[in-house]
Amino acid sequence: MTSTSVRRHKATGLVVLLAGLVTTGIGYAAVTSTAEASVPQASQGQLDQGHQIFLEGCATCHGLAAQGSSDGPSLIGVGAAAVDFQVSTGRMPLAAPDNQAPQKAVVYTADQISALAAYVASLGPGPSIPSASDVSTTDAELAEGGVLFRTNCAQCHNFAGRGGALSDGKYAPSMMNATPTQMYEAMLTGPQNMPVFNDKTMPPAQKQAIIKYIKNLQQAQAPGGLALGSYGPVTEGVFIWTAGIGALLAAAVWIGAKVR
Amino acid sequence: MSVIVKEVGRALGRADERLPVASGLKKNLRKVFPDHWSFMLGEIALYSFLILLLTGVYLTIFFKPSMTDVVYHGSYQPLVGVPMTEAYSSALGISFDVRGGLLIRQIHHWAALFFMAAMMVHMFRIFFTGAFRKPREFNWIIGGSMILIGLLEGFAGYSLPDDLLSGVGVRIVAGIVESIPIVGTYLLFFIFGGQYPGTDFIPRLYTFHVLLVPGILLASVGLHLVLVFYHKHTQYPGPGRTNENVVGFPLFPVYTAKAGGFFFVVFGVTVLISALVTINPIWAYGPYVPDQVTAGSQPDWYIGFVDGALRAFPSWESQFWGHTWSWNIFLPCVVLPGLMVTALLAYPFIESWVTGDTGEHHLLDRPRNAATRTSLGAMAIAFYGVLVINGANDIIAAAFNLSINQLTWFTRIGIFIIPPLVFLSTHRFCMGLQRRDRELLLHGRESGQILRLPHGEFIEIHTPISDDQKAVILSKRDIAPLAIPAATDQNGVATPGLAGKKIRAKLSGFFFQDNVARPSAAEIEAAHHHAHEVHDHEITELHEAGKQAPSQLTD
Numbered sequence: 001m002t003s004t005s006v007r008r009h010k011a012t013g014l015v016v017l018l019a020g021l022v023t024t025g026i027g028y029a030a031v032t033s034t035a036e037a038s039v040p041q042a043s044q045g046q047l048d049q050g051h052q053i054f055l056e057g058c059a060t061c062h063g064l065a066a067q068g069s070s071d072g073p074s075l076i077g078v079g080a081a082a083v084d085f086q087v088s089t090g091r092m093p094l095a096a097p098d099n100q101a102p103q104k105a106v107v108y109t110a111d112q113i114s115a116l117a118a119y120v121a122s123l124g125p126g127p128s129i130p131s132a133s134d135v136s137t138t139d140a141e142l143a144e145g146g147v148l149f150r151t152n153c154a155q156c157h158n159f160a161g162r163g164g165a166l167s168d169g170k171y172a173p174s175m176m177n178a179t180p181t182q183m184y185e186a187m188l189t190g191p192q193n194m195p196v197f198n199d200k201t202m203p204p205a206q207k208q209a210i211i212k213y214i215k216n217l218q219q220a221q222a223p224g225g226l227a228l229g230s231y232g233p234v235t236e237g238v239f240i241w242t243a244g245i246g247a248l249l250a251a252a253v254w255i256g257a258k259v260r
Numbered sequence: 261m262s263v264i265v266k267e268v269g270r271a272l273g274r275a276d277e278r279l280p281v282a283s284g285l286k287k288n289l290r291k292v293f294p295d296h297w298s299f300m301l302g303e304i305a306l307y308s309f310l311i312l313l314l315t316g317v318y319l320t321i322f323f324k325p326s327m328t329d330v331v332y333h334g335s336y337q338p339l340v341g342v343p344m345t346e347a348y349s350s351a352l353g354i355s356f357d358v359r360g361g362l363l364i365r366q367i368h369h370w371a372a373l374f375f376m377a378a379m380m381v382h383m384f385r386i387f388f389t390g391a392f393r394k395p396r397e398f399n400w401i402i403g404g405s406m407i408l409i410g411l412l413e414g415f416a417g418y419s420l421p422d423d424l425l426s427g428v429g430v431r432i433v434a435g436i437v438e439s440i441p442i443v444g445t446y447l448l449f450f451i452f453g454g455q456y457p458g459t460d461f462i463p464r465l466y467t468f469h470v471l472l473v474p475g476i477l478l479a480s481v482g483l484h485l486v487l488v489f490y491h492k493h494t495q496y497p498g499p500g501r502t503n504e505n506v507v508g509f510p511l512f513p514v515y516t517a518k519a520g521g522f523f524f525v526v527f528g529v530t531v532l533i534s535a536l537v538t539i540n541p542i543w544a545y546g547p548y549v550p551d552q553v554t555a556g557s558q559p560d561w562y563i564g565f566v567d568g569a570l571r572a573f574p575s576w577e578s579q580f581w582g583h584t585w586s587w588n589i590f591l592p593c594v595v596l597p598g599l600m601v602t603a604l605l606a607y608p609f610i611e612s613w614v615t616g617d618t619g620e621h622h623l624l625d626r627p628r629n630a631a632t633r634t635s636l637g638a639m640a641i642a643f644y645g646v647l648v649i650n651g652a653n654d655i656i657a658a659a660f661n662l663s664i665n666q667l668t669w670f671t672r673i674g675i676f677i678i679p680p681l682v683f684l685s686t687h688r689f690c691m692g693l694q695r696r697d698r699e700l701l702l703h704g705r706e707s708g709q710i711l712r713l714p715h716g717e718f719i720e721i722h723t724p725i726s727d728d729q730k731a732v733i734l735s736k737r738d739i740a741p742l743a744i745p746a747a748t749d750q751n752g753v754a755t756p757g758l759a760g761k762k763i764r765a766k767l768s769g770f771f772f773q774d775n776v777a778r779p780s781a782a783e784i785e786a787a788h789h790h791a792h793e794v795h796d797h798e799i800t801e802l803h804e805a806g807k808q809a810p811s812q813l814t815d
């Protein structure tokens with residue numbers, strides 16, 4: 001493995017760590033506003049606003065009546081939760097077709113997102129945006145969340161939620177930036193290659209436990225020191241072959257030169 | 261002070277009357293060791309091994325090698341109340357509830373990575389300098405076996421804590437054992453004491469890890485060092501160094517002081533890394549449960565090549581005689597590593613058969629002078645490297661936004677293309693260096709000083725190289741490739757074993773192909789003479805008229 005890849009690996013780890021810390025803070029702030037937006041009864045004004053934004057930003061791909069087109073699936077019945085997840089993580093509006101819609105900078109304000117969500121929800125019944133009490137983790141069991149996480153999520157998102165590769169260039173992203181609402185929505189709607197964990201297969205209490213566990217992962221305490229990105233033995237191997245062996249070779253050369 | 265010395269001297273004298281302690285010591289302490297930084301690579305491995313022994317003993321005090329089910333109630337909150345095996349629970353205990361436990365665990369594991377990496381780098385040094393040649397072939401075999409045994413030992417250690425990652429590793433190894441035709445299933449039952457995973461595996465692995473294998477390793481290390489001592493150390497070519505002498509420092513005090521100091525450097529670096537950088541965060545993986553798995557389940561790096569081969573291999577399976585034959589596992593995980601290890605261990609014998617060189621060698625080769633060996637080594641490393649990298653294909657895909665499927669294909673094709681390319685480019689590189697050496701001997705070094713001759717031409721002044729450098733370059737020995745045998749001898753009798761002899765001669769020709777012969781003493785003499793002559797000649801000539809400057813000068 002080249003040393004450039006190492007540096008990038010390590011940098012990724014750091015960035016992810018920092019980003020995790022920063023966004024947890026922001027995430028908490030965001031929870032309250034998104035949760036309020038899930039008030040089921042939307043006003044006509046909000047629906048109109050949502051329709052307007054939809055026509056401008058989404059209809060090219062999803063069709064004028066959200067019925068779908070060759071460039072995007074039908075949104076009828078996907079529910080407010082799907083819209084909120086896709087738009088609040090910056091995945092939608094999609095910039096260009098790719099293996100997978102990447103997270104980007106969010107395009108719309110919280111108000112605009114709730115208007116969009118309300119509009120799409122009005123087209124057909126679907127999961128609504130989870131409320132603040134839905135994503136509350138005060139009663140949840142951390143350790144139970146860990147077990148559920150390892151059973152249901154770790155095979156794609158890795159043991160520490162740092163993400164992993166799927167087939168053909170698709171990937172399960174890192175969860176370090178996700179807000180509790182987005183976590184809940186992701187489980188509820190199963191974006192792209194992620195399975196749907198509906199309330200029958202995974203009751204809300206279990207979702208809350210998982211969210212509690214992920215939040216715990218996001219706090220990123222590493223009792224053992226630098227976590228090297230929490231990617232497992234690969235980064236450890238890269239570390240020993242660069243920094244580790246590098247340091248000892250330097251010492252050997254130094255001692256060897258001393259005696260001359 | 262002098263009193264102490266006298267007392268010690270008297271004590272030794274008294275001892276010597278009974279056992280030849282002092283005289284034996286004196287002789288051996290005076291033993292000369294040549295010096296070079298690359299001779300310290302083996303020491304890194306040795307010291308890492310000592311660190312492993314020390315920290316391992318500490319771990320045994322607290323580790324419970326048992327697969328009994330318990331419920332965790334230690335101080336790591338995210339696992340409180342979770343059912344797990346006693347092994348995992350006690351490893352968590354070492355990490356969070358034993359004083360210094362986490363540090364010792366991390367030292368133990370980082371030292372294991374160091375141990376394996378250092379053995380490998382040490383082996384590279386031995387290989388590329390030809391230190392494995394007669395009479396040291398047996399020590400090469402011991403060394404190579406230690407890498408293999410170390411690999412097994414590391415795997416056993418990695419599996420002991422029974423966390424999710426190690427459990428997945430054991431599951432894969434169980435699959436590899438099962439893939440062995442005919443005996444696989446029986447072997448699996450034998451190793452696991454019944455169905456996988458059973459409850460016997462961790463206790464068995466523990467005995468293997470803390471007693472059997474360390475014992476074998478310790479004995480091998482001892483034998484290895486005794487042989488180094490017995491054969492005397494090889495040395496790099498240089499002024500006054502021949503195949504018959506050893507030039508260096510006495511074992512005591514110079515070498516011992518240096519080696520002792522280096523032990524503390526290795527120990528210090530290992531502890532520093534272990535204090536700052538996490539390794540194997542078993543708490544984060546959770547306990548092993550057969551229906552769980554995490555993305556990025558990898559073995560430690562030294563087993564990565566097996567994983568890489570497994571990931572790249574096409575999924576061939578056949579059904580006959582009422583059995584499933586899992587070629588997709590058996591070939592990459594058993595046959596391929598087996599062949600790799602065999603080739604490694606047999607190399608010294610193969611080389612001496614091919615070259616017909618049966619002499620003793622105490623003077624090392626400069627890698628460039630054994631160009632084909634060097635290129636074969638580089639090729640082997642490239643082959644191994646491609647497999648290691650493929651073992652990390654999912655991590656690489658995720659980190660660099662690549663497709664796992666494309667990476668797999670890259671490996672499947674690259675494993676056949678990259679190593680030969682590495683062979684060719686290394687060979688060319690060596691040839692370039694050989695040619696440069698010849699130039700240096702014959703014409704000296706380019707001084708960087710440019711001289712403008714009166715008629716306008718520029719020439720570069722060459723200065724002769726130092727005697728030390730000359731001695732190094734002159735160490736090159738040119739061996740003639742074996743001649744292709746004639747089909748019949750003078751009497752018309754067919755040569756016995758002709759085909760084999762022909763193959764051997766062909767291989768020999770391949771081994772020595774393109775060799776740039778070391779100039780003979782006469783050639784060097786002539787070149788120097790010529791240079792002077794030309795020089796004088798040139799000056800006079802140039803005075804005469806604006807004729808062409810002789811071009812031989814820069815040849």
Ligand code: HEM
Binds near residue numbers: 309419421
């Ligand atoms: C070349 C020698 C050795 C190698 C390569 C090696 C490697 C390893 C590795 C990789 C682990 C996993 C550590 C972890 O939890 O992260 C381990 C665990 C362990 N090793 Fe060793 N080891 C060696 C020698 C020894 C010796 C000599 C002993 C005891 C006398 C020992 C005792 C243990 C114990 C008790 C554990 C489990 C404790 C735990 O995981 O917390 N090891 N070893």
